[in-house]
Amino acid sequence: MDNSIDLEKYTQAVNSAISKAYLRADDSIEISDIWIITSLPMDLIMECLNSPDVKLPSNVSKLVLNKKVILKNPNYIANPGNSTKEE
Helix, strand or coil: CCHHHHHHHHHHHHHHHHHHCCCCCCCEEEHHHHHHHHCCCHHHHHHHHCCCCCCCCCCCCEEEECCEEEEECCCCCCCCCCCCCCC
């Protein structure tokens, strides 16, 4: 089987998980939440995040791993009702 076809399938799974993941107070998503939803290995998730096919919804500001920003959303639109900080 072609590796690009496999990666496309996993990228679709990551996109689906992003749309289902818990949105933190700063409108970010923890990559560990994507891992929990998909059960994919972390290195495969990271490889998928490098794909131009990964699309962050406009309400997601960034993807974070261990407090490090992995992917920022250039199309982020802040939610005015979300002004609290999560500690």
